[in-house]
Amino acid sequence: MTEIVSLDWLALTVFVPLLGAVLSFLVPRIAPQIGLMTLALAGLCVTMLALQVIPGGPVIVALGGWGAPLGLDLRADGLAIIMLGMNVLVGGFVSLGALDTFSARHAGEESARMRRYFWPLWLLLLCGLNGAYLSTDIFNLYVMIEVIALAAIGLTVLTGRLDAMRAGLEYMFASMLGALLFLMAVGLAYLQAGRLDFAGLAVHAGEPAMMLAFALMLVGLALKTALFPLHFWLPNAHASASAPASALLSGLVLKASLYILLRFWVEIFGPGERIGMLVGAMGTGAIIWGSVQALRTQRLKLLVAWSTVAQIGLICVAFALAGTIGAQTAWQGAVLLMVAHAVAKAAMFLAAGRIAQETGHDRIADLDRSHLRPTLAQFAFALAAISLIGLPPSAGFAGKWLLMEGAMRAGAWIWVVVAMAGTLFSVAYLSRPLIGFLRFDRAPDPVGEHHGWAIADAPPLMLAVIAVISGLVAVQIIGVISIGAPFGAVP
């Protein structure tokens, strides 16, 4: 099943974005072209890799010919392929959106700086994200999450405004602390096991020092994923960044730490049910608190950011089902939810950015007073909301369905209730802007003055359409996820 090759699409998936980042930094004049080209090449790499993995099983590459335990192995199984596909799909559309947001027709020094630095930061971020999904040892993961964090912080503060800077610093502290807890855990794990690769560590699972290491990693990764109550940095950071940056931060960056946690949980530590319950309870807290804040906030982008807190909580409910008979179904549901959230949330942030750009504000209360209606952006927002709420045939629906099925199989009805409550909450807070979009009687001037559809409306709309129809291929996605049996054999 497993083949060992020296250098191929797998390594290129990580190194092409890195090369692109360096080039776009050195030649800022053609950075957008380099960026799009890199995304296209990364897409090609992931496609070729998928064509290797789907018929042939997991692919392992020992970098430089040095295998584990001393060297670094990169490994692609079905789950990694899905996450990589999510990166290039969402990243590709966000890049198209960024072409307009950071285009040369916006004059001014700030715009020039954003144009110059967006592409190197984003491509570096892509390098880190792809690397994280392919890593098989914990120190490589530590480096990758630091690469991701530094690039993500750069994207957060790209606008250069004071609020974004403050939010970025808060993010920086949370992120550094999370990474240091992770590093401490790496030290403890090495002390105990003398190995850093997943397989070598899994042998020692359950020993006290390893449990301590896992606890540190859990807190560090929860901090980076913004799992309640460690979410405090997220809303301001995601809401104050520029629209493409928010889309990347909310759609892709959080998924990396969530994925690492999932891998650790399944492949190394297998912590008991009690810790699963704890994470599930944190997820429940996230759903409630995130939703309540989303219901209270006055700003559209903050609403979308708080919704991210709630949605991450929903995904984490799957951890509560680990070790039960419904675990495999619940994991599959969680992965589908991660992908669905990435696509839908990127669409939603891009659409919210377009709405703010067209109407000149993002106050939810004034949406229905505006005589300007950026129709396509509002339509994209509504479609993305369908996937986030989990209406059929969206991928969000399929993911939530699997999650609840897993809970039902395990007989854990409480988590079915939690998932249902999350759905109802999301209907409640997402209908706030939707009502604003659809009410016309409070507009002082006649509605209908149309500013024209911009090309910038295309990326959010395309992403939102994909979010809605991707539920139709959920079975195929799950088929790919199961390659290499990341969640154990089918019972």
Add this chain to the structure above:
Amino acid sequence: MNLDATMPDTGVIFGLAGILVFGIGLFGALSLRDSLRRVLALKLCGVGASFILIVAAWRGPGLAADPVPHALVITGIVVMVSATAVALALIRRIHSLENGRDD
């Protein structure tokens, strides 16, 4: 390998010191308000974590150290330097924005 049974005394002392330093840094990072102090506290955490890695390299008196954790510490130092630089640049930028001048 067990933490308390086979580890020589030096290792235990270093390990406990590492955990203590990490703890002090953690306490500082969570309790301090001033940005610069928080960066310094986080640096302390980094030192504590490096201590643990160095302990992991220790194989006993007269024996060569395990080079892998040393490589990890060096990588960790590089990462911390870059992260600290970004944090300091951010703090400085916020400071100048708050005081309305561009330096």
